[in-house]
Amino acid sequence: MYPLRAKYAPLPTGAAILAALQGGQDGKHPVNDPRPIQRRYRRGQVNLRNRHLTVEYAQFLTVVHSGSKWIYHPDVDSVLSPAQARDTWFASFNFIGEGQLLEGQIGLRRPQLGALHAIHAHWTTKDDVATIVMPTGTGKTETMLAALISARCTRVMVVVPTDALRTQLALKFYSLGILKDPRSVLLGAGVLRPIVGILERRPTAVGEVEDLFKRCNVVVTTSALAGGCSDEVQARMAEVCTHLFIDEAHHAEAPTWKEFKKVFKAHKRPILQFTATPFREDGVPLDGEIIYVYPMRQAQRDGYFRQIRFSSVYSFNNARADRDIAAKVVEELRADATGLHVAMARVSSQIRAAQVLKIYEERGEFNPVMLHSGMKKADAQAARSQLDQGKSRIVVCVDMLGEGFDMPELKIAAFHDLRKSLAVTLQLAGRFTRARSDLGDPVFIANIADLNLRDELRALYTQDPDWNLLLPDLSEGAIGQELEAQKFMGGFVGHLDRIPMNEIRPAASMVVYRTHCSQWKPSEHKVAFPGPKEGEEIYPILNAKERMLIIIAAKRQGVPSLSVVNIASKT
Numbered sequence: 001m002y003p004l005r006a007k008y009a010p011l012p013t014g015a016a017i018l019a020a021l022q023g024g025q026d027g028k029h030p031v032n033d034p035r036p037i038q039r040r041y042r043r044g045q046v047n048l049r050n051r052h053l054t055v056e057y058a059q060f061l062t063v064v065h066s067g068s069k070w071i072y073h074p075d076v077d078s079v080l081s082p083a084q085a086r087d088t089w090f091a092s093f094n095f096i097g098e099g100q101l102l103e104g105q106i107g108l109r110r111p112q113l114g115a116l117h118a119i120h121a122h123w124t125t126k127d128d129v130a131t132i133v134m135p136t137g138t139g140k141t142e143t144m145l146a147a148l149i150s151a152r153c154t155r156v157m158v159v160v161p162t163d164a165l166r167t168q169l170a171l172k173f174y175s176l177g178i179l180k181d182p183r184s185v186l187l188g189a190g191v192l193r194p195i196v197g198i199l200e201r202r203p204t205a206v207g208e209v210e211d212l213f214k215r216c217n218v219v220v221t222t223s224a225l226a227g228g229c230s231d232e233v234q235a236r237m238a239e240v241c242t243h244l245f246i247d248e249a250h251h252a253e254a255p256t257w258k259e260f261k262k263v264f265k266a267h268k269r270p271i272l273q274f275t276a277t278p279f280r281e282d283g284v285p286l287d288g289e290i291i292y293v294y295p296m297r298q299a300q301r302d303g304y305f306r307q308i309r310f311s312s313v314y315s316f317n318n319a320r321a322d323r324d325i326a327a328k329v330v331e332e333l334r335a336d337a338t339g340l341h342v343a344m345a346r347v348s349s350q351i352r353a354a355q356v357l358k359i360y361e362e363r364g365e366f367n368p369v370m371l372h373s374g375m376k377k378a379d380a381q382a383a384r385s386q387l388d389q390g391k392s393r394i395v396v397c398v399d400m401l402g403e404g405f406d407m408p409e410l411k412i413a414a415f416h417d418l419r420k421s422l423a424v425t426l427q428l429a430g431r432f433t434r435a436r437s438d439l440g441d442p443v444f445i446a447n448i449a450d451l452n453l454r455d456e457l458r459a460l461y462t463q464d465p466d467w468n469l470l471l472p473d474l475s476e477g478a479i480g481q482e483l484e485a486q487k488f489m490g491g492f493v494g495h496l497d498r499i500p501m502n503e504i505r506p507a508a509s510m511v512v513y514r515t516h517c518s519q520w521k522p523s524e525h526k527v528a529f530p531g532p533k534e535g536e537e538i539y540p541i542l543n544a545k546e547r548m549l550i551i552i553a554a555k556r557q558g559v560p561s562l563s564v565v566n567i568a569s570k571t
Contacts, residue, residue, distance in 0.1 A: 080192070082217045085192045085193065085194055091188075092149070094107075094188075097109070098110065105185050106186075108139075109142075110294075111143075111294035112139045114292060118292035119151075119291070119292075128265070129273060130289055131274075131275065131289065133292065134274070134294045135305070136276045136431050136434075137433065138299050140247070141169065142172075142179070144245055145172065148217075149191065151243075153217075155241045155243070156244070157213075157226075157241040157243070158220045158221075159221060160220065160248060163222060165248065166220050168406055169220050170197075170218075173218045173220065194218050195216045196216060196217065197218070199220070199225060199226075203229065213237065219241070223260075227259070238266070238269055241269065242269065243269060244270070245272045249275040271288065278290055278482045286482075293483070303435060304435055306439075306440075308429070308441070309443045311445045313325055321416075322356055322416055323359060324447070325415075325416055325447065326359045328414070329343045329360075332412050333393055333394070338439055338440055340409050341393070341409060341411040342411065343366075343393060343412035344412070344413055345368075345394065346413065346417065347417050348417035353372055356396050357369075360396065366393040367391055367394070368394035368396060369386050371384065372398040383395070408436050411439060412442070412445070414445045414446075491543040491545050491546055
């Protein structure tokens with residue numbers, strides 16, 4: 001471990017080192033800005049790997065092993081418990097938006113304030129899954145922080161899709177982001193930062209969950225890790241945590257992760273999902289009620305997004321198209337008056353990444369680097385360091401740089417291979433269009449002769465498209481469909497015994513009836529389905545407003561190849 005300064009405590013073997021990292025003391029960033037620590041973490045100067053959990057504080061990182069003790073917290077001179085930190089949050093959050101500020105003050109953005117009010121309103125009556133839809137770059141993470149403090153959540157488990165995002169989000173939670181900025185008017189002076197832990201390996205016993213989680217206000221981990229824990233461990237996590245926050249909820253849902261969410265639902269824990277698109281990458285709708293939507297068009301009006309400029313090449317020869325796109329990227333970087341813009345060249349495979357990188361290297365400018373999941377860790381860290389230090393201004397990546405790659409200087413998107421998913425296209429657009437006073441407008445570059453796309457995206461890659469009009473239309477259309485579907489599904493009254501309505505996929509044996517009677521009496525379905533007969537189960541569910549009745553008739557029967565009595569199949 002190579003911290004800038006270290007203090008060693010007389011703890012048991014394998015326990016902890018307290019690393020005083022002094023975030024913000026590099027002279028370039030505010031004291032509460034976690035970026036200096038993030039960069040040291042990425043360069044490998046701070047090794048946070050341990051058996052299970054890394055507990056992180058605002059300017060200090062403490063590696064904790066079971067049996068160790070707490071040494072220090074930046075807000076107090078003695079040992080601090082999660083309950084003590086939480087006690088300082090009482091009546092200490094100010095719901096102040098941008099329109100109420102004096103010059104030089106910082107408050108909540110309009111989407112953050114709206115989302116926070118929607119969360120509190122939802123929690124007054126419900127504890128089920130709720131979804132917040134905010135475009136990338138409008139402040140989803142700060143909304144989570146505000147929910148934590150304003151609701152005085154006892155213990156929150158935060159789940160993210162990637163390791164990189166896990167680190168980034170943990171840094172944000174322990175620094176409290178803009179909430180603790182010296183210019184912020186959002187928190188009372190006595191508010192202490194939460195104790196934040198990163199779960200990096202699966203607990204193998206219930207006792208470990210008890211020991212680790214109860215030392216924290218917030219525990220951040222990945223969906224793959226949480227979903228891979230044993231049933232007993234997952235159940236204990238749901239018992240000791242009072243809330244579950246899910247970031248980037250649009251990612252495809254693995255069966256194990258789906259079961260993990262069910263555990264929190266069974267324990268009646270409020271679940272918040274944050275996403276820019278309320279539909280998954282595999283096209284399946286997200287579960288839960290959409291309680292707040294901040295449209296992309298509104299983000300443009302409110303000045304959170306810069307105007308997109310689209311620049312095209314036209315070639316049916318892929319090799320020539322790659323060269324033409326690379327030439328346009330270099331031209332844009334030369335013309336960048338800020339000298340800060342970074343270009344991302346998007347390709348579809350690691351083989352293509354090597355090919356396209358060579359094209360950029362042959363141009364001899366801006367020191368291009370490559371980043372993808374197949375690289376050695378040391379090589380990836382070296383490439384990222386080149387980008388962070390401004391020594392490289394072109395990065396070739398597979399698909400797109402994943403969540404957790406936080407670089408506002410990304411302003412030029414070069415699509416050597418077009419992205420075919422609306423959800424990810426919207427995510428990428430939000431990442432490049434975020435407004436910052438010292439940066440210019442984003443530029444998207446693509447070969448418009450390559451139109452092997454879904455119909456919904458085809459309009460984006462035609463001659464002279466206006467992405468500033470088309471993207472909001474696509475976003476609002478897709479989100480509108482999800483809202484209509486939720487409204488329709490929400491009208492059904494009844495119980496399908498653990499069968500979610502949005503997961504019913506009718507088979508060929510389904511029968512649909514349209515009635516023409518003067519008086520519709522859905523309760524009389526029992527005449528047609530008098531059962532249940534032996535081995536039969538009848539599940540009716542009614543949407544009276546839409547005049548629709550769904551009946552699922554299930555029949556339990558033995559498995560022919562087995563003689564065991566209690567094994568059966570249900571059809």
